[in-house]
Amino acid sequence: MKHLREELWFKTPNRRDYLNITEKVEQLVEHSGVKNGLCLVNAMHITASVYINDAESGLIQDYDDWLEKLAPHEPISHYRHNRTGEDNGDAHLKRQIMGRQVVVAITDGELDFGPWEQIYYAEFDGKRKKRVLVKIIGE
Ligand code: ZN
Numbered sequence: 001m002k003h004l005r006e007e008l009w010f011k012t013p014n015r016r017d018y019l020n021i022t023e024k025v026e027q028l029v030e031h032s033g034v035k036n037g038l039c040l041v042n043a044m045h046i047t048a049s050v051y052i053n054d055a056e057s058g059l060i061q062d063y064d065d066w067l068e069k070l071a072p073h074e075p076i077s078h079y080r081h082n083r084t085g086e087d088n089g090d091a092h093l094k095r096q097i098m099g100r101q102v103v104v105a106i107t108d109g110e111l112d113f114g115p116w117e118q119i120y121y122a123e124f125d126g127k128r129k130k131r132v133l134v135k136i137i138g139e
Contacts, residue, residue, distance in 0.1 A: 004032035004136040007044070012126035015073065016094075018060045019121045021050075021132065025104075026111060028134050035109045037138010042101030044133050047091035047125035049098035055118040063122075067094045091124035098122050106138055 006028050008021060025041055043050050053059065071093040076082050079089025102119060105112040111119075121132055 001137060001139060002032060002034050002037070003138075004028060004034070004134070006134045008121075008132040008134060009129055010121060010123065010131070011129045012123045015124070015126050016064060016067075017123045017126055018063070019123070020055050020118055021121045022055075022111075022118045025119055025134060029106055029109065029111060029136060032136040032138075034106050034136050034138035037106045037136060039104045039106055039111060040101060040133070040135045041104070041119055042133050043095070043121065043130075045095075045125075045130045047088050047095050047123075048130055048132075049095050049120075049122040049124070050101050050132060051098050051120050051122060052102050052104075052113075052117050053120065054116045055120075063098075067097070067124075070094075070097065088125040094122075094124040106136070 008024055010019065025039065029039055041050050071090040073090045076087045081089035081092060
């Protein structure tokens, strides 16, 4: 069995950002030499997500508005978690609803997506270095 483990590092300019990382993952699939297998992509932090959806700017803004309604960043004092001295109580909740990881099948050396599917890294507590794990296994 072939396998590849790689970390992708990000430092987003804003507290919340949504990055399309599909091309980076595709490059790793190619580099792995795996023709048929599975590709796991997961955020390694509890205030960031990896998810799959459409690459469309209106949708990203809709997600952001929706998440801010569900778990607004402010007032910071609203979150018990922030009594620890942190200010990212909202980011933990946003991560939970947007998920930790995705798994995509690899078929004939390519990510076997449905129509419009793209892989996104969602940052909810940015402006610092954080990483995503990519693990590829197969033949
Ligand atoms: Zn925290």
